[in-house]
Structure formats: C-alpha cells, structure tokens
Amino acid sequence: xxxxxxxxxxxxxxxxxxxxxxxxxxxxxxxxxxxxxxxxxxxxxxxxxxxxxxxxxxxxxxxxxxxxxxxxxxxxxxxxxxxxxxxxxxxxxxxxxxxxxxxxxxxxxxxxxxxxxxxxxxxxxxxxxxxxxxxxxxxxx
Numbered sequence: 512x513x514x515x516x517x518x519x520x521x522x523x524x525x526x527x528x529x530x531x532x533x534x535x536x537x538x539x540x541x542x543x544x545x546x547x548x549x550x551x552x553x554x555x556x557x558x559x560x561x562x563x564x565x566x567x568x569x570x571x572x573x574x575x576x577x578x579x580x581x582x583x584x585x586x587x588x589x590x591x592x593x594x595x596x597x598x599x600x601x602x603x604x605x606x607x608x609x610x611x612x613x614x615x616x617x618x619x620x621x622x623x624x625x626x627x628x629x630x631x632x633x634x635x636x637x638x639x640x641x642x643x644x645x646x647x648x649x650x651x652x
Contacts, residue, residue, distance in 0.1 A: 548597020550638045552627040561641075562622045563602075564649050567615050570634055577609035582635060583621050595635030603630035603637035610646060618649035 568582040568589060583602040589595055604621065623644040630637045 547594065548599060550598045550629055550636075552599055552638050554627055556625050556639075557627040559625050560623070560644070561625045562620055564618055564620055565602075566618055567612050567646075568634055569612060569615060570632070573609050575611075577611050578606055579609035580605055581612070582632065582637060583619075583641070584635075587616055587618070589635070597638075598629070598636045599638040601635050601637040602639045602641050603632065604641045604643050606643040606646075610643070612646070618651070620645070620647050620649050622646075 563583075565583045565585050566587050566589065567578070568584055569578050570582070571580040572578050581604050583604050584596055585600050586596070589601075595601065602621070602625070604623070621641065621643070623641040626640045626642075627638070628640045630640050
C-alpha cells in the first residue's frame with residue numbers, strides 16, 4: 512500500500528471536488544445514454560394480435576394530454592433516467608385516435624396488431640410497432 516500511495520500521491524491529492532459529469536453539456540453526444548441490445552425479432556409474431564403487460568413511456572401528446580404515440584416497455588421508468596431496454600424489448604405504439612393515459616408509473620395490458628418493424632426515437636429505438644386496439648390497467652395484487 513505504501514508503494515502505491517507514494518506513486519499516486521500527487522494524482523490523488525489533485526482530484527477535483529466538482530462532479531465530473533457536470534461538465535457534460537445537456538443534449539451533447541456525451542449526454543446520450545447508449546442503448547445496448549439487438550434489433551433481432553421473432554418473425555412469427557409479425558401481424559399477430561398480441562396482449563402483453565408493461566409500462567407506457569409517453570412522448571407525443573395533444574392539447575388535451577392524450578397520447579397519439581408512445582413506447583411500451585417491460586419495466587417502470589425505462590428510457591427516462593436510465594439507458595433504454597434493448598430495441599427488441601420495446602414496442603412503438605400508435606393510438607388512433609389518441610388516448611388519455613392516467614398514470615405512467617402503473618402497469619398496463621397492451622393489445623393490438625404487432626409488426627416486426629424498426630422505429631427510431633430519441634427515448635429509445637424499438638424493434639416492434641403496434642397499432643393500438645386497447646390499453647387497460649394491469650390489476651395489481
């Protein structure tokens with residue numbers, strides 16, 4: 512330990528007190544959280560009517576706060592303060608007409624026709640798209 516302390520004493524004592532991340536400009540390339548994963552999909556699901564539980568990540572709403580497009584993800588808070596899930600775990604949903612979504616922190620059942628179609632978005636890329644049939648609260652125990 513003494514040898515390491517002598518060798519690195521100068522650099523240890525010159526560590527900045529400021530948060531190193533505070534120097535990263537919001538919206539810059541360094542601010543982007545990389546999305547890891549794959550666009551590999553299950554081709555047999557293309558065109559299938561599915562029902563799946565998950566969480567809503569809204570990004571497009573009208574003047575009455577109805578969602579016309581949103582991401583559907585496997586866990587609460589995905590894409591907001593953490594790197595997004597892999598693209599093949601995200602569904603890009605189109606709701607026509609737009610629908611109100613009460614609570615984004617609660618789980619929902621999503622139902623509609625699934626497509627194996629890539630959709631790129633600033634919040635997270637999706638390997639699937641879906642035309643919404645129904646979105647209903649997932650009952651918690």
